[in-house]
Amino acid sequence: MLQYTVRRLLQLLPVIIGVSLLVFFAMHILPGDVATLLLGDRATKQQLVQLRHQLGLDKPIWVQYWAFLTSALQGDFGVSLRTNHPALRMVLQAFPVTFQLSVAALLVALAAGLPLGVLAGVRPGGWLDNAVLGVSLIGVSMPIFWLGLMLILVFGAHLNWLPIGGVLDIGQSVHRITGMPVLDAALEGRWSAFSSAVRHLILPAVTLATIPLALITRITRAEVVGALNHDYVRTARAKGVRERGVVLRHALRNGMIPVVTVVGLQFGLLLSGAVLTETIFSLPGLGRLMVDSILNRDYPVVQAGAIVVALVFVIINLLVDISYAYLDPRIRYQ
């Protein structure tokens, strides 16, 4: 197992290099450069040339890439062309917000999806099954943008139960330890900040959870239906195991592998930028940062962001693969 893990971790390096190459050249193919965007409507040719030279954009593209690669391998991703802040620091500041949101969304999706899937699976064709299938279809089809706004309108504006946006109440702040407001408030021991952070997380997490929820529900249902048809289930029932035990301990556990796979994939997708949710709920996360940086041709930030996301994706995939070995004893890695 250890050997396997190490081998997989070594694969990180070619993945990172590949990603950085792709992103680098994609960004440079895009028309429009950061100097034009920074100077905007007012820009003399002379100013454009001067700014481009300052930013090192007038060197040949291979030279630029090599300079980037050598410093990136030392941990220096350069500075944002727009704000002059270190690119990696900007990414690492935005990432925990998205991470917190993604974890919360997946927890919601699992907490609702697993039970619903099981309930639907034990009585396929029943009214609950049809209801669940219908709801999950709606969940997958509904535009996140619209759902987010509707939730804000109902729970935020009309009922006034939950906040409209942001990570904390306006004017409130927490000492930055991990960058995740909920965790930082808890670590600081400040109850008001903690409850504020949690309340600000509820609506965006629910909004973002709809698609993973739909997928998890369906897959769990399918797995439960499939598992309940197997012989070992008949045996368990014959042995006198109570129905609940049959379903949960036998059928569900064997069906977890596809669920774990979906969760892993969804997590990666959510992390790489829940842009729409972050925009509607004014969350300073990685999705918004990436989109803004691309539109502003802020190459260093896009690079740093893409690589961080690729890294996280690879690690999550690795964790998912390792978990298979625990879920299914038949699986062994060399």
Added chain:
Amino acid sequence: MKRVLTVVALLLALVGTAAFAQKTLVIAIQADPTGFDPEAVLNNTSGFVMSAVYDTLVQYKPGTVDVEPGLAQSWDISSDGLTYTFHLRHGVTFSDGTPFNANTYVKSLDRLFDKNDPAYIYNTGPVESYIHFTYDAVASYKALDAYTVQFKLKHPSAPFLTSLAMVWNGVVSPTAAAKYGKSFRNNPVGTGPFVFKEWVHNDHVTLDANPNYWGGKPKVDRVIFKVIPDAQTALLQMKQGQVQILADVSSQIIPAIKSDPNLKLVTQPGLTVNGIALPTDTKPFNDPRVRQALNYAIDRNAIDKSLYNDLAVPMTAPIPKAQWSYDDSLPAYTYDPAKAKQLLAEAGYPNGFKAELLAYNSARGYNPAGAQMAVAIQSYLKQIGVDVSIQQMEFGSFLSKVRSGDYHGMAMTGWSGDNGDPDNFLYELFDSATIPVGDTAHYKNDQVDNLLAQAQKETNHAQRVQLYQQAQKIIWQEAPWIFLNNTLQVRAARGARVPRPTGSRPVGRGTFA
């Protein structure tokens, strides 16, 4: 770049409303600022924050482009226009304790021009600035005594004084600039009504009131600029009272604001022009009759009413009404499709022609309606037989294409005035020297070029007005653009009733943040 409807002016607007008991003012902005060094950062969001932290030597009288004393309480200009002597205000300190006087002011300029200055601005990172724009005419500057500064110019430059009033010439503390070096743009220190406290990226900027402000203590203790990227969300938060001012007002929420008695729109005549640049060097646009025909084909009033929520007025000259030297005698391009068709026929296109129109897809300060404007123009032109196909692009790509010089179709265009000088409009947009970056219509008229060159050097105000009016007449007649409208600068604010305390807790349990 537009002039900034400053925070102070907005505060005055709010103070006018009864019972303004708020201690913290929350202003919603749509994008994160990028830095707070006025000579290095040029975008409007950052400028808005900076207008609360810095003062300038002179400032614009609210709602106008005339200047009044700021950090300089008076000034003298020599009769040859080459020497400017500023008498500085006494008793002003920067918020880090550095005294404001001629010495420190001169030091704050040194960082812009002296390569050996420890705080030399070009060593601090990318610099987008109006340094050349403001100071190119300056030959030298020095402190004459403790409170007097003198500038000597290479040649008379009338826009110099008005340029000094731009927020981009805010006076920074030279001590702080030297102390923070590269990160001065994250730690601004000025003499303004508010002092920088913190900046959480993509989330908010907090400023505290400056109790020793020379203009009087601000009426609020704290200002928070909150980044809210979605217009609807911002509106909801303003309705709830968590936000008192919307700095960026998107067209889509204007009807909702208008219909809510608790909210009001605060407007100021903009120094903006908005229209379509026509490629004057390409057939059929090289014929002025064709260009005039296109101008007669548009119903500006209808567009202003529906697309711009009545927050724009039709252009009646190449420069806005609020800009001095504006010529109000120019014959308007009325909505006259019959005349348009006639002109086209005279030019040899009785059946119209096909053309391409390049559009950017985001809202701009001078054009809050974004690409919808192109669609409106397209439908009007179709009525006179001109078949326009629209190509929409994201702003960065749009700029790059239009400015390449190789693009020969129609393109959306516009401009926000920087310093209230007509040169800032006419030279930038219609002088052949700025093709293709500023003069996107590739318009070249030697007479206009000469008039503008003369006016730049002329010191006599009345003479300048004359020259600019002559230039305007020619440009208006030749119609290198479809001249569309001037948009108002709009912010939204809570008015009428007492705003609720910040935070989303119900009023009963609420406290001031």
